[in-house]
Amino acid sequence: MALEDFDQLREIVCNDPALLDRLRNVPDLPALMDAVIAAGRERDLEISSEDLHAVANVNRRSWLERWLHQ
Amino acid sequence: MSAPRYDGWVPFRIYFAGGQPWVEWCFMGSNRFSDPFFATTMFFELQTPFNTLFRQHTPMSELERWRRESPGLEPAGFIFHGSRCGSTLITRLLATSPEHLVLSEPEPLDAMARSHVRAPAATAEQRIEWLRCLLSALAQPRGGTERRLFVKFDPSEVFAIPLLRQAFPGVPWIFVYREPVEVLVSHQRAAATFLVPGLLGWETPGVDPAAAVTMREDEYMARVLGGILAQAAGQLPDPQAMLVNYRELPEAIWGRIGRHFGFEFSSGELEDLRVAAEADAKRPGRKFEPDSTSKHAEATDRTRALADAWIGPAYAKLETARSVMFRT
Numbered sequence: 001m002a003l004e005d006f007d008q009l010r011e012i013v014c015n016d017p018a019l020l021d022r023l024r025n026v027p028d029l030p031a032l033m034d035a036v037i038a039a040g041r042e043r044d045l046e047i048s049s050e051d052l053h054a055v056a057n058v059n060r061r062s063w064l065e066r067w068l069h070q
Numbered sequence: 071m072s073a074p075r076y077d078g079w080v081p082f083r084i085y086f087a088g089g090q091p092w093v094e095w096c097f098m099g100s101n102r103f104s105d106p107f108f109a110t111t112m113f114f115e116l117q118t119p120f121n122t123l124f125r126q127h128t129p130m131s132e133l134e135r136w137r138r139e140s141p142g143l144e145p146a147g148f149i150f151h152g153s154r155c156g157s158t159l160i161t162r163l164l165a166t167s168p169e170h171l172v173l174s175e176p177e178p179l180d181a182m183a184r185s186h187v188r189a190p191a192a193t194a195e196q197r198i199e200w201l202r203c204l205l206s207a208l209a210q211p212r213g214g215t216e217r218r219l220f221v222k223f224d225p226s227e228v229f230a231i232p233l234l235r236q237a238f239p240g241v242p243w244i245f246v247y248r249e250p251v252e253v254l255v256s257h258q259r260a261a262a263t264f265l266v267p268g269l270l271g272w273e274t275p276g277v278d279p280a281a282a283v284t285m286r287e288d289e290y291m292a293r294v295l296g297g298i299l300a301q302a303a304g305q306l307p308d309p310q311a312m313l314v315n316y317r318e319l320p321e322a323i324w325g326r327i328g329r330h331f332g333f334e335f336s337s338g339e340l341e342d343l344r345v346a347a348e349a350d351a352k353r354p355g356r357k358f359e360p361d362s363t364s365k366h367a368e369a370t371d372r373t374r375a376l377a378d379a380w381i382g383p384a385y386a387k388l389e390t391a392r393s394v395m396f397r398t
Contacts, residue, residue, distance in 0.1 A: 002136060010124055010126075013124060014126060015126070016073060017077075020097070020124075021317040023118040023120055024097065024099070024118075026119055026120070027119070028119055029122055029123075030389070031119075032119040032120065032123060033123075036123065051397075052123060055123055056122045056123060058124055059116075059121075059122060059123070060116075060122070062083060062094060062125070063082075063083070063112075063113075063116055066083050066085075066177065067269070
């Protein structure tokens with residue numbers, strides 16, 4: 001459920017320039033994770049630190065493995 | 071809810087699933103492509119906290135829709151090249167103008183140009199449409215001042231010239247190349263990705279995949295490099311084409327390359343260009359050091375023989391065609 005909640009928040013962020021701008025200006029990853037968890041909570045979305053670390057790992061891997069699927 | 075917009079988002083990766091291309095986007099805002107290569111800019115952009123967490127994945131239909139809603143700049147010139155021949159200097163100097171958006175070897179476009187491998191059922195018309203939509207998304211003005219788009223392709227994309235010419239008819243293009251021994255020595259020092267056997271597929275005419283894996287590395291490199299130059303020569307004559315030898319740089323950039331691409335640098339820009347041309351194009355903090363002499367000194371008899379046998383004939387064809395262009 002939690003990753004679905006993050007997907008929901010991601011969709012909200014991508015369509016809300018003000019929220020996107022605020023999160024984009026958070027200077028480091030731990031602080032951004034805290035901000036994302038808080039932004040989720042404000043919208044009744046349950047997102048954990050573990051979820052966000054998993055998302056970060058998937059995203060990092062997509063770049064490192066980009067030649068494998070193209 | 072209105073349809074999503076992609077202002078500030080850049081498609082940085084194409085991947086294929088179920089025979090269809092998908093797009094992964096990151097957020098760049100109004101940041102420019104300021105590094106010698108698209109991949110370098112992406113590498114740094116993807117390190118930001120926001121892009122570490124937030125990406126978008128869309129099917130190509132979203133790019134088609136985004137192209138209708140927000141068409142990118144139309145290409146003003148394409149740059150193909152035989153590698154290690156000054157093509158990065160050309161893009162670096164073109165990018166000095168705030169009116170220019172320069173994409174230097176954008177990997178997503180390379181992947182799409184090879185879509186026949188991962189999406190073999192797609193028609194040529196479909197692949198052309200994908201290329202147009204992807205380039206439109208990549209070519210969104212970043213700072214608002216850009217009026218001309220230039221794209222430099224990976225050397226292996228010389229084999230995609232016919233498809234790219236169909237997708238973008240009328241766009242002037244150049245092919246840049248350099249004396250074969252100098253190029254081969256450069257790759258012997260540090261081989262480019264496209265010269266690693268099999269990494270980008272096996273589409274180089276004249277190089278049998280079964281033989282390639284047992285062939286000595288320097289011979290494989292010479293054959294592929296020769297195949298690239300032969301492919302470029304095979305596209306001629308073409309009224310949209312111009313050949314540029316490394317020896318003509320950097321002056322040709324503010325001379326006949328600019329004219330071929332339909333613009334001229336102002337007199338005020340020329341002095342900045344001359345200063346910029348003194349830097350190493352791939353390592354902008356360092357001064358450029360001419361290396362033709364050292365490369366010839368480093369070449370072994372075997373290197374010279376391989377260059378003569380596998381690259382020399384196509385190089386000679388290009389030089390003949392270039393001399394004809396100068397006469398007309």
